[in-house]
Amino acid sequence: MKRKMLLVDDDILMREFITDYFHKENWEVHEAENGAIALQIFAQTPVDLVILDIMMPELDGWSTCREIRLKSNVPIIIITARTEDNDQLLGFELGADEYVTKPLSPRVLVARAAALIKRTESAPHRQGNMFVQGNLSVNKLSHTVSVAGSMVNLSPKEYDLLLFLINHYGRVLPREYILDSVWGYDYLGDLRTVDTHIKKLRAKLGEEGRYIGTVIRSGYKFDVEP
Structure with a gap:
């Protein structure tokens, strides 16, 4: 079954360039030249991935990302010529999953898209108010955490x-x-508060602390392959 992707970029040559490589990997690509058109397509066509440029007319990538995140957890990759750290931070805060700067390699972009889809599909088991990944279990009702069946004593802030x-x-x-x-x-x-609590949390979770990954110059993420 073909994967479906929504590609949003006002540069038609860039869209053709990227689309060609995704077609070779058997992706079905829906194209939009700005955020307003993208949201219309997104509302009508289920997709597995969104690749989104930032600087566009009518509705920019930031606003488009925000609107998509209000409706869906679909994986989003932002592509842009802007390389400032604050821009990347804003993208992540709005819910983007990946951030790729131009000039970009379409082969690398396809590979990162495939990896992102794989991570999404391997998301941990959730049942009601329980979260389970590996030996880690979190009961959201009782606010309890266990590793391999043994309770972990977390402070309220650590939890x-x-x-x-x-x-x-x-x-x-x-x-x-x-x-x-x-x-x-x-x-x-200050920000050292976050680093200190992450360090303590990893220590208390033991081997399962490996799920909390450090992303250099960005922050942290919880993932099966951090």
């Missing part, structure tokens, strides 16, 4: 941090975003 990471499974979460979301916007501490 909140773990649950936040799990609820954003597979996504890169900037330290600033974690700090604001878990500790609150009025918290007076």
Whole structure:
């Protein structure tokens, strides 16, 4: 069965360039020249992946990413010529899963798309208020965490941090975003607070702490292959 992808870029040559490589890998590609058209297509056509440029007329990539995330957890790869760290952080905060800068290699883009789809499909087992991955189990009702059947004693903030990471499974979460979301916007501490709690959380989870990955210059993510 063909994978379906929505490619959003106002550069027609770039769209043709990328589409050609995805066609060779048996992908079905739907194209849009701006965010407004992309949202129309997205509402009508189920897709497995969105590849999204940032600088576009009518509706830019930031706004398009935000609107898609309100409706769906479909994997999103942002492609852009902008390389500033703040732009990448914003993309991740809006829910993008990958960030690829131009000029890009279409072969690498196809490979990263395939890897992203694989991670999405291998997402851990969820049943009601239970989360299970490997030997790690989290009961969201009782706020309890166990590893290989043994209870793990987490502080309330450590539990909140773990649950936040799990609820954003597979996504890169900037330290600033974690700090604001878990500790609150009025918290007076600095980013080292996040690093310290991550270190303690990994230690308490033991071998299962491997699921909490560090993304250099970006932040952290919870994933089967961090």
